[in-house]
Amino acid sequence: MKKYFISSLLAFSTLFASAQGEVTIKTYPQQANQKISKHIYGHFAEHLGTCIYGGLWVGENSSIPNEKGYRKDVLEALKKLQIPNLRWPGGCFADEYHWMDGIGAKESRPKMVNNNWGGTIEDNSFGTHEFLNLCEILDCEPYISGNVGSGSVEEMAKWVEYMTSDGDSPMANLRRSNGRDKAWDVKFFGVGNESWGCGGNMRPEYYADLYRRYSTYCRDYDDNRLFKIASGASDYDYNWTEVLMKNIGHRMSGLSVHYYTITEWGEGKKGSAIDFTNDEYYWIIGKCLEIEEVLTKHMDIMDKYDKDKRIGLMVDEWGTWFNEEPGTIRGHLYQQNSMRDAFVAALSLNIFNKYGDRIQMANIAQLANVLQSMVLTKDDKMTLTPTYHVFEMYKAHQDATHIPIDLTSDTREIRGRNINTVSASVSQKGDAVNLTLTNIDLETDRKIVIDLPNPKAKNVNGRILTSKNITDHNTFEQPNLVKPEVFKDAKIRNGKLELTIPAKSILALEVQ
Numbered sequence: 001m002k003k004y005f006i007s008s009l010l011a012f013s014t015l016f017a018s019a020q021g022e023v024t025i026k027t028y029p030q031q032a033n034q035k036i037s038k039h040i041y042g043h044f045a046e047h048l049g050t051c052i053y054g055g056l057w058v059g060e061n062s063s064i065p066n067e068k069g070y071r072k073d074v075l076e077a078l079k080k081l082q083i084p085n086l087r088w089p090g091g092c093f094a095d096e097y098h099w100m101d102g103i104g105a106k107e108s109r110p111k112m113v114n115n116n117w118g119g120t121i122e123d124n125s126f127g128t129h130e131f132l133n134l135c136e137i138l139d140c141e142p143y144i145s146g147n148v149g150s151g152s153v154e155e156m157a158k159w160v161e162y163m164t165s166d167g168d169s170p171m172a173n174l175r176r177s178n179g180r181d182k183a184w185d186v187k188f189f190g191v192g193n194e195s196w197g198c199g200g201n202m203r204p205e206y207y208a209d210l211y212r213r214y215s216t217y218c219r220d221y222d223d224n225r226l227f228k229i230a231s232g233a234s235d236y237d238y239n240w241t242e243v244l245m246k247n248i249g250h251r252m253s254g255l256s257v258h259y260y261t262i263t264e265w266g267e268g269k270k271g272s273a274i275d276f277t278n279d280e281y282y283w284i285i286g287k288c289l290e291i292e293e294v295l296t297k298h299m300d301i302m303d304k305y306d307k308d309k310r311i312g313l314m315v316d317e318w319g320t321w322f323n324e325e326p327g328t329i330r331g332h333l334y335q336q337n338s339m340r341d342a343f344v345a346a347l348s349l350n351i352f353n354k355y356g357d358r359i360q361m362a363n364i365a366q367l368a369n370v371l372q373s374m375v376l377t378k379d380d381k382m383t384l385t386p387t388y389h390v391f392e393m394y395k396a397h398q399d400a401t402h403i404p405i406d407l408t409s410d411t412r413e414i415r416g417r418n419i420n421t422v423s424a425s426v427s428q429k430g431d432a433v434n435l436t437l438t439n440i441d442l443e444t445d446r447k448i449v450i451d452l453p454n455p456k457a458k459n460v461n462g463r464i465l466t467s468k469n470i471t472d473h474n475t476f477e478q479p480n481l482v483k484p485e486v487f488k489d490a491k492i493r494n495g496k497l498e499l500t501i502p503a504k505s506i507l508a509l510e511v512q
Contacts, residue, residue, distance in 0.1 A: 022447050023422045028404045029453035034356035036427055038084040038398035040349070041391060042143070044317065044363040046091035047126075048117045048370050049332030055368030055377050056134065057126045064380045070134060073382045074368065077375055078138055081388070082395050085141040085188060087316055087363045088131050092116040092198035094190070095149025099159045102127020103178050116198060118331025128163065132184045141187055143316070143363070148192030148207075148214055148231070149200040157217035160189065165221040185224060188361070190316070191215050192231040194258065196240060199231060204243035207231065211248055229314055232256035233298065241298050245305040254312040254360060257298055261288045261344050262321040273322040273335040274471050278442055281340050281470050284320070285440050286414035288344045291318070292351045299358045312360030315352065319364045319372035319387075320344050333370045337385035338473040339482060339504065341372050342465060345390040346438045346506045349397070350425040356402050364391075376476075383479040389465050393484060393508035396434040400427035403453055412441070422446055422501065428453060435497075437507040442470055447500050455495030457511045462487035466505035484508075 045051055058064045058071055065072040089097050093116055101110050102124040109124040135142040144163070146156045161171035166183045175183070191214050193199045195207040202210070215228050230252040233240035244255060261284055263271050271280060299313060320341050321333075328334040345364065352362050364387070365371045374388040403426040411418040421441045427434050433453055439446050464487040472482050487507060490499035501507055 022449060023407070023409045025408075025424055025426075025448065025450040026406045027426055027451050027453045028406075029428070032401050032403045032428065032453075034402045036353045036356050036397050036400050036402050037360050039141070039361040040352045040359060041081075041083070041395065041398055042085040042087065042316070042361055042363040043083055043367045043374070044087040044091070044365045045367040046365075046370065047089050047093040047097070047114060047122060048091060048366065049329065049334055050369040050377065051366050051373075052126050055370075055375070057130065059125065067137070068133075069130065070137065071377070071382070074375055074377065075137065077382070077384060077388070078367075081374070081391050082398065083138050083140040084398060085143050085361065085363070086135055086138065086367070087143040087145060087188075087190075090145055090193055091317075092194065094145035094193045095147050095151070095199040097147055098151065098155065099128055099147075099162075100155075103129065103162075103174075117333070118329055120329075120332075128159075129178065129180060132163065132186070136184075142184070143188035143190065143361075144186060145190040145193045146214070146218070148195060148210055149198075153214050153217050156191075156214055157219070160186075160218050160226070161221060164224040167221065183222065183224065187225065187227050188229060189218060189226045190229045190231065190256070191218065194234070195231040196234060196237065204240045205247065208244055208247035211244075212251060215251060227253040229254040229256055229316070232314070233258075235259045235294055238297055238301060241301045245302055245311075249305060250310060252311060254314045255302070256314045256316045257295070258317040259291050259294055259315065260317070260319065260321045260365075261291075263287070268323060270322045273320070273325070273341070274338050274473050276340070276471065278470070281442070282412070282414050282440075284340060285343060285347070286417065286419060288347050289351075289419060290415070291348060295351070295355065295359070299355065302358065309357050313355075313358045314360060315362040317365045318348060318362060321371055335371060336473050337373060337376070337387050339386050339465075339467050339470050342386035342390050342482070342506060343438060343440060345372070345387045346394070346436065347423055347440075349390070349394050350423045350436060350438070353397055353402055353425040353427065376474075378476055381476040383474045383476055384483075385474060386465065386482045389482070389484050390506060393463055393465065393506070394436055396429065396432070396508070396510065397425065397427045397436070400429035400434060402427050403433070409446070422448065426453070431512050433457065433511040435507070435509040435511065437501055437509070439501045439503060439505050442504050445500050445502050448498070450497040452492070452495055452497055452511060454511070457492060457495075460490045460492055460497060460509055460511045462490050462507055462509040464502070464505055464507050466502055470504055
């Protein structure tokens with residue numbers, strides 16, 4: 001990935017491009033012909049730090065309350081998010097993971113060194129059965145990342161057979177001997193991860209040929225149909241997308257892209273997750289919003305080769321990446337989560353919702369204790385992050401029909417671009433119209449008038465996520481410092497919704 005440097009931050013964030021005034025949003029329900037795939041609200045759990053061990057899994061013999069080894073408090077929290085899919089086992093870990101090490105009796109499973117993430121010893125006690133059973137508990141689709149970097153074609157082919165075959169086959173019978181009679185339903189299957197980097201440092205031409213070879217042997221068994229996802233580009237590498245679209249084409253069902261909201265690559269250079277200035281906040285907001293331009297450029301390339309949009313763009317790693325918290329283990333990527341992270345989540349999801357004709361999946365990194373996580377755990381304690389609350393507030397958009405809008409707002413100059421101070425997304429499911437709104441300004445409230453899709457609507461319910469300081473975050477001592485509250489400052493008048501959105505706040509509204 002390229003390096004990005006914070007320079008002249010004051011120049012990025014002190015000017016307004018137009019006078020502050022009323023924000024208007026016009027909706028176009030007659031043009032509503034795209035569904036917001038629920039899979040845009042997907043998640044990611046890598047064998048990294050305490051995401052799996054301690055975050056999701058403590059084992060059946062733990063003193064921490066658990067359900068067959070899974071933390072009860074985390075399970076309860078995740079079920080409320082209605083997680084549509086979960087990506088595993090990586091990430092960079094995937095291309096060093098050999099799945100047969102993670103099946104069978106736990107005491108017989110070999111250990112390995114997690115070379116990518118801190119050199120931690122991995123005991124493989126959480127493997128294929130543990131992951132796929134977790135997906136059943138959460139009622140979500142599993143998304144498996146296969147090992148292309150250090151694994152063989154045979155190994156990948158046998159893994160697919162092990163998971164999905166109900167026949168009288170060697171791998172299906174091995175699965176049965178390990179306690180699972182019926183095959184799992186596994187739809188999403190990634191053929192490698194970040195093959196341009198930790199997945200093998202490959203050239204796109206070479207990876208394209210490997211994809212064609214490996215994917216050939218990832219077969220459909222019985223009623224299971226694989227949605228095969230190629231390892232796509234890192235943010236601005238448009239050539240990677242061009243080569244894969246040209247050389248793989250419709251042999252893939254999806255093509256991934258990764259985009260992190262990060263200031264600068266390098267040890268200690270990413271800045272603190274909770275100790276930052278207002279100017280650094282605005283810089284991150286600008287970097288976050290740049291994802292829309294990046295995605296549209298990748299989609300334009302895809303359109304050249306796939307005019308019918310049969311290949312999905314899968315943003316299967318995204319989110320913030322800051323320095324590890326002081327005192328935590330190097331390489332475990334444990335970071336706190338503030339209101340700034342909540343804005344990155346809300347703004348990104350508002351963008352993803354717009355492109356349902358091409359974006360079929362997105363996976364925020366990661367689920368627990370790593371990067372922009374949903375939950376933080378320590379021993380028997382757990383706290384929800386501001387990002388968790390955004391996903392919970394936005395879940396009404398899942399599989400809803402996207403309603404196009406025109407939004408007129410004052411702007412702020414950030415990173416050399418004029419950015420709307422307010423962003424929005426509107427969808428409809430049944431009789432309910434769902435609106436999500438953000439006001440990125442740290443000081444100024446905004447009056448908003450929304451032209452409702454259903455002018456006969458009478459009722460509006462809302463919640464707001466905000467806090468006194470943009471650096472505010474939840475801790476084990478103060479787990480509810482940042483949490484949603486009921487929002488009552490929204491009224492329907494003459495077919496329009498009128499409200500004032502406070503500074504540095506995120507809203508979710510339901511209108512019926």
